[in-house]
Amino acid sequence: xxxxxxxxxxxxxxxxxxxxxxxxxxxxxxxxxxxxxxxxxxxxxxxxxxxxxxxxxxxxxxxxxxxxxxxxxxxxxxxxxxxxxxxxxxxxxxxxxxxxxxxxxxxxxxxxxxxxxxxxxxxxxxxxxxxxxxxxxxxxxxxxxxxxxxxxxxxxxxxxxxxxxxxxxxxxxxxxxxxxxxxxxxxxxxxxxxxxxxxxxxxxxxxxxxxxxxxxxxxxxxxxxxxxxxxxxxxxxxxxxxxxxxxxxxxxxxxx
Numbered sequence: 001x002x003x004x005x006x007x008x009x010x011x012x013x014x015x016x017x018x019x020x021x022x023x024x025x026x027x028x029x030x031x032x033x034x035x036x037x038x039x040x041x042x043x044x045x046x047x048x049x050x051x052x053x054x055x056x057x058x059x060x061x062x063x064x065x066x067x068x069x070x071x072x073x074x075x076x077x078x079x080x081x082x083x084x085x086x087x088x089x090x091x092x093x094x095x096x097x098x099x100x101x102x103x104x105x106x107x108x109x110x111x112x113x114x115x116x117x118x119x120x121x122x123x124x125x126x127x128x129x130x131x132x133x134x135x136x137x138x139x140x141x142x143x144x145x146x147x148x149x150x151x152x153x154x155x156x157x158x159x160x161x162x163x164x165x166x167x168x169x170x171x172x173x174x175x176x177x178x179x180x181x182x183x184x185x186x187x188x189x190x191x192x193x194x195x196x197x198x199x200x201x202x203x204x205x206x207x208x209x210x211x212x213x214x215x216x217x218x219x220x221x222x223x224x225x226x227x228x229x230x231x232x233x234x235x236x237x238x239x240x241x242x243x244x245x246x247x248x249x250x251x252x253x254x255x256x
Contacts, residue, residue, distance in 0.1 A: 013040025066091040110135035169196035
């Protein structure tokens, strides 16, 4: 996950590129984003070629994209965003769409759900990105957990054959840290951190970090191996994954 807290000072605003081909969705989302105090610039764009050029400019901290674009367009745009250090949010029409193979394979920094999406949800998601967390709606997290539960019993003998270093990387991954942050915490190179994270994803047979963290929780891989107080980071992650949708539907009298 990209670390917006390093790239964007807390006092600075965010420039956001909205790359969605549906004009109604694109314009509506751009309007809501433009009303947020933390956002200083919003660029709506429906042409993937223009979007790619804009990403290359390095002027945008966040890319919001959906599955509605041309075939293969999302992959190319997300790759361009990653090369330029731009964080990405993927807009889903429904929670089940996250389980589609073509969506699950995408490397994104967080998710948004069209149902219930409002200014408060957007502000919360942008705030999480700024602080190195992965925005994921509670209903989506529960949908992924339900899918994992129905897929069969957890593996257990031994659990995924993770090395001690890979377990450390998994725990930091669950905290929402980027490869660079993981490298600093473990005292290794960023290339080494990337290799450990890649090994974790491969051994857990997961296409991205979101699914890997969910699998780790489902299989107890983040539990303490000895009797001791639970790690606050793990407790916080469990709370985020199991959080009810009401947390993202604040402000009954607020703007929506």
